Amino acid sequence: xxxxxxxxxxxxxxxxxxxxxxxxxxxxxxxxxxxxxxxxxxxxxxxxxxxxxxxxxxxxxxxxxxxxxxxxxxxxxxxxxxxxxxxxxxxxxxxxxxxxxxxxxxxxxxxxxxxxxxxxxxxxxxxxxxxxxxxxxxxxxxxxxxxxxxxxxxxxxxxxxxxxxxxxxxxxxxxxxxxxxxxxxxxxxxxxxxxxxxxxxxxxxxxxxxxxxxxxxxxxxxxxxxxxxxxxxxxxxxxxxxxxxxxxxxxxxxxxxxxxxxxxxxxxxxxxxxxxxxxxxxxxxxxxxxxxxxxxxxxxxxxxxxxxxxxxxxxxxxxxxxxxxxxxxxx
Numbered sequence: 001x002x003x004x005x006x007x008x009x010x011x012x013x014x015x016x017x018x019x020x021x022x023x024x025x026x027x028x029x030x031x032x033x034x035x036x037x038x039x040x041x042x043x044x045x046x047x048x049x050x051x052x053x054x055x056x057x058x059x060x061x062x063x064x065x066x067x068x069x070x071x072x073x074x075x076x077x078x079x080x081x082x083x084x085x086x087x088x089x090x091x092x093x094x095x096x097x098x099x100x101x102x103x104x105x106x107x108x109x110x111x112x113x114x115x116x117x118x119x120x121x122x123x124x125x126x127x128x129x130x131x132x133x134x135x136x137x138x139x140x141x142x143x144x145x146x147x148x149x150x151x152x153x154x155x156x157x158x159x160x161x162x163x164x165x166x167x168x169x170x171x172x173x174x175x176x177x178x179x180x181x182x183x184x185x186x187x188x189x190x191x192x193x194x195x196x197x198x199x200x201x202x203x204x205x206x207x208x209x210x211x212x213x214x215x216x217x218x219x220x221x222x223x224x225x226x227x228x229x230x231x232x233x234x235x236x237x238x239x240x241x242x243x244x245x246x247x248x249x250x251x252x253x254x255x256x257x258x259x260x261x262x263x264x265x266x267x268x269x270x271x272x273x274x275x276x277x278x279x280x281x282x283x284x285x286x287x288x289x290x291x292x293x294x295x296x297x298x299x300x301x302x303x304x305x306x307x308x309x310x311x312x313x314x315x316x317x318x319x320x321x322x323x324x325x326x327x328x329x330x331x
Contacts, residue, residue: 018087023048081126086098100203119237123216139171174250174257184215214247214255267315
């Protein structure tokens with residue numbers, strides 16, 4: 001019995017139907033469960049006929065599910081930004097694409113300056129593709145996610161008032177520009193940037209839809225261009241020139257929204273764990289304090305407690321412009 005045969009019947013049948021379409025009667029030599037990207041999907045490496053494929057099986061859709069993820073994935077794959085796509089069944093939420101072996105981003109030739117340049121070029125290529133379908137306006141999806149955090153009871157009454165007021169100010173100052181919205185990944189964290197030893201790919205397109213071109217720029221900047229020098233390289237490569245004052249001001253608003261979005265993701269996850277009493281404070285550790293707590297074993301990556309702390313650090317970055325926790329370049 002293969003790993004696929006242990007799946008629930010509907011997923012198992014959908015997986016076998018997908019593979020039959022892609023590999024026909026070729027013998028499957030190996031099925032390996034893999035991890036990678038920032039996704040809740042089940043991923044399997046399929047070795048068959050001398051080729052390596054990635055079988056991707058989505059779980060139950062979330063209330064904020066983007067209905068256009070597969071349209072966006074097709075466009076990105078045709079543009080060579082996502083790995084080659086062999087099969088998609090939107091009804092069963094199954095896809096088959098090339099399997100690309102990940103190398104650490106920290107090994108990118110030329111180091112962080114070259115990586116920042118390559119990322120700027122990648123974002124420019126993505127935004128030049130045929131435009132993805134529109135979904136929700138980015139400020140609206142951030143507000144909906146943050147409202148959910150407020151309803152979980154994770155924080156005591158009044159604790160989130162400052163965040164709510166700041167979000168309202170940003171939304172009032174930020175002017176949505178539908179005419180200049182572009183194809184966007186919207187979750188361009190390092191985990192979703194794949195380096196194969198030669199070039200970069202983008203994976204996990206669940207959140208991909210048409211939106212403000214600064215969304216991906218803000219996320220990549222916070223994640224991988226964390227110094228003024230690297231930020232300058234990223235911006236200049238993406239735009240072809242340095243950002244002017246008006247664009248920098250708009251980027252500040254968009255960056256705040258992306259930070260609150262990830263705060264919402266992390267805090268929503270931490271809210272699923274049992275808690276005796278609501279949190280009464282938004283106090284968050286510094287980057288140095290986070291590193292020390294992780295080294296000492298007081299905070300374990302991936303746990304609800306760690307997600308809660310990281311979520312509060314993203315809230316602090318949203319409110320005060322301090323640096324976000326960042327992400328591990330070993331991915």
